[in-house]
Each structure stands twice: as structure tokens, then as C-alpha cells.
Amino acid sequence: MALNDEQIERYSRHILLKEIGAKGQKKLLNAKVLIIGAGGLGCPVGLYLAAAGVGTIGVADADTVDLSNLQRQIAHSTADIGKPKVQSLKESMEAINSDVTVNTYEKFIDSSNIRALIRDYDFIVDGTDNFATKFLINDACVMEKKPFSHAGILRFQGQLMTYIPGQGPCYRCVFKDMPPKDAIPTCRQAGVIGAMAGVIGSLQAMETVKFITGTGKLLVGELLTYDGINQSFRKIKLPPCDGKCAICGEHPSITELKDYEQPACELKL
Amino acid sequence: MFITVSGEKKEVKDGLRLEELIEQENVQTPQYVTVSLNDEFIETQDRDKIVLKDGDTVEFLYFMGGGAWL
Numbered sequence: 001m002a003l004n005d006e007q008i009e010r011y012s013r014h015i016l017l018k019e020i021g022a023k024g025q026k027k028l029l030n031a032k033v034l035i036i037g038a039g040g041l042g043c044p045v046g047l048y049l050a051a052a053g054v055g056t057i058g059v060a061d062a063d064t065v066d067l068s069n070l071q072r073q074i075a076h077s078t079a080d081i082g083k084p085k086v087q088s089l090k091e092s093m094e095a096i097n098s099d100v101t102v103n104t105y106e107k108f109i110d111s112s113n114i115r116a117l118i119r120d121y122d123f124i125v126d127g128t129d130n131f132a133t134k135f136l137i138n139d140a141c142v143m144e145k146k147p148f149s150h151a152g153i154l155r156f157q158g159q160l161m162t163y164i165p166g167q168g169p170c171y172r173c174v175f176k177d178m179p180p181k182d183a184i185p186t187c188r189q190a191g192v193i194g195a196m197a198g199v200i201g202s203l204q205a206m207e208t209v210k211f212i213t214g215t216g217k218l219l220v221g222e223l224l225t226y227d228g229i230n231q232s233f234r235k236i237k238l239p240p241c242d243g244k245c246a247i248c249g250e251h252p253s254i255t256e257l258k259d260y261e262q263p264a265c266e267l268k269l
Numbered sequence: 270m271f272i273t274v275s276g277e278k279k280e281v282k283d284g285l286r287l288e289e290l291i292e293q294e295n296v297q298t299p300q301y302v303t304v305s306l307n308d309e310f311i312e313t314q315d316r317d318k319i320v321l322k323d324g325d326t327v328e329f330l331y332f333m334g335g336g337a338w339l
């Protein structure tokens with residue numbers, strides 16, 4: 001497949017990069033990426049990947065757009081309130097680039113549907129806001145041997161890491177397990193600075209484009225943290241899997257996915 | 270002695286145990302924080318046994334979700 005004239009112009013700033021070029025752009029156009037969560041992180045990831053010409057992008061989220069989302073979920077606008085987030089994000093992505101196919105999954109991702117869903121994609125982006133789904137995405141990706149980008153944001157802090165099967169530690173190597181539901185007396189809804197979602201989501205889009213085009217070094221075996229208060233980035237080295245991880249270790253104790261219960265955190269204003 | 274905590278070099282008393290450092294640093298909900306010492310993860314139950322040495326590097330890795338924390 002050759003790039004047409006419009007594509008050559010649209011993607012010219014990629015094609016000019018020796019690390020990407022026309023070859024890399026074709027890889028992007030042929031790639032399939034699934035974004036789980038169409039919120040703070042999923043919005044910038046979706047917009048940048050659509051702009052980059054990632055040919056097929058799946059977006060999964062069961063929520064509808066709420067007024068309190070608009071402070072940070074930049075693909076949704078005031079007129080979208082009440083609309084499914086996947087629909088709103090799809091419209092924003094297609095407005096940027098009709099070259100891409102956006103598949104929407106307006107449903108909760110759980111242990112019964114995640115494996116079949118991720119199987120169709122080359123790279124998964126975790127844009128969720130809860131620990132239960134983060135563990136589920138990790139475990140499903142390890143089982144299906146799918147690479148994924150993990151990220152979390154909170155207040156003025158954000159972090160991300162990338163899992164590539166067989167190349168480095170998984171999320172569970174670092175964070176072991178969901179704390180038991182009744183052991184979380186301190187769970188609170190906390191604020192987050194809107195631009196934090198943009199910073200970290202853009203970094204996830206960067207990892208995705210690099211993975212697809214085989215460019216540079218990914219955040220494998222490293223957790224990149226960003227502190228917005230001090231404007232500082234740090235990379236924390238993660239030890240390689242010691243073989244004892246419950247999911248990616250040599251004798252995994254987790255052989256079936258399960259749904260964790262996410263504690264409902266109260267909102268105190 | 271000097272150790273590096275979350276990227277910052279600081280002076281601490283000789284013989285400081287990892288558990289004491291976690292208290293000193295006011296780590297929130299320490300039971301849910303992953304601690305690495307010289308690029309190795311430390312089991313939660315071992316924190317009290319480990320005596321830090323000059324030049325050690327300690328990192329705290331936090332659970333982080335969108336808008337909620339443990």
C-alpha cells in the first residue's frame with residue numbers, strides 16, 4: 001500500500017523524521033490500538049493516535065460525559081454532556097482524521113470480555129482510573145502476551161510504565177495485589193490537575209507510536225514519574241521479574257482472571 | 270551517613286532501619302507502597318529487619334489511579 005498525496009501531506013512531519021519516515025507511517029496506518037477508558041488519559045491518547053494516523057483504534061468505556069469531566073477530559077465538550085464517552089471521543093478523533101477507523105465498546109470491561117477484546121489489537125493503553133481494572137488489564141495482557149502502557153494520575157503527580165511480554169516486569173511485579181476491600185479506610189476521591197492528564201496521556205501516546213514504529217527505547221523496566229509541583233521527571237528503575245510474580249512468573253498462581261471490587265471512594269468538597 | 274531517597278541525597282543517622290525511614294519520610298498508607306532498595310523490591314515484612322547503609326538508594330512506588338488513592 002502506497003501513501004496517497006493527501007496522506008503524504010497530512011503525515012509529512014512524521015515522514016520527515018528519519019526514525020519514522022514513510023515506512024513508519026505505513027506501520028501506523030496498519031496498526032490496531034485499544035484504549036481502555038475514554039477519560040482524562042484516554043482523551044489525549046485517542047486524539048494523538050488519531051492525528052498520527054493509527055489505522056484502527058478501539059475505545060472502551062461504559063460511562064457518559066459528566067460536567068465534572070470537562071476540566072481534564074479534553075475530547076469531550078459541554079454539548080457532549082450525557083453522551084456516551086466512547087461516542088464523544090470517536091467524534092473528536094474522526095473530526096481530526098477520517099483516515100482512522102474508531103471501534104467503540106460502550107461497556108464495562110471485566111474478566112468475561114477483556115481477553116477476547118484485546119486479542120484483536122497490537123497494543124493496549126490503560127487509561128482507566130481504578131485499581132481493579134488496572135490489575136485486570138495487566139493480567140489479561142500477560143495472559144494474551146499483549147504489550148500495554150500503564151499510567152496513573154493523581155493531584156499533581158503522574159506515572160507510567162510499559163509492559164512488553166518477556167522483556168520486563170509487569171504491573172503486578174511492582175504492585176503485587178489489590179488491597180482487600182475492607183482494608184482501605186483511607187480511600188478518598190482526590191483532585192487532579194487537568195493538564196496532568198494531558199502530560200501523561202501524551203506520554204502514553206508517545207510510547208504507543210514508538211512501539212508501533214520500533215523507535216527508540218520504551219519504558220520497560222522503568223517507571224517514569226512526573227511531579228507537576230516541582231516540574232520534575234524521574235525514572236525509577238524496576239527490577240526484572242524475579243520469577244515469583246503471581247501472573248508473569250514461572251509458575252503463575254493466577255490462572256484465571258477475576259474481577260476485583262473497586263472500593264467506592266467518597267467525594268469531599 | 271548519606272543515602273538517596275526518591276532521588277534526593279540526605280543525611281540520616283547510622284543504623285537507621287528501612288521501617289524507620291518510611292516513618293520519617295511520612296509515607297502515606299505505607300502498607301500499600303512498594304519500596305525498592307538499591308533497585309531491588311523489599312518485601313513488606315522485611316522492612317523492619319533491614320538496616321540501611323551509607324550510599325543506599327531508596328525509592329517509594331505509589332499506587333496511582335485517576336482521582337482516587339489508597
Ligand SMILES: [Zn+2]
Nearest residue numbers: 170173245248
Ligand atoms: Zn509480573
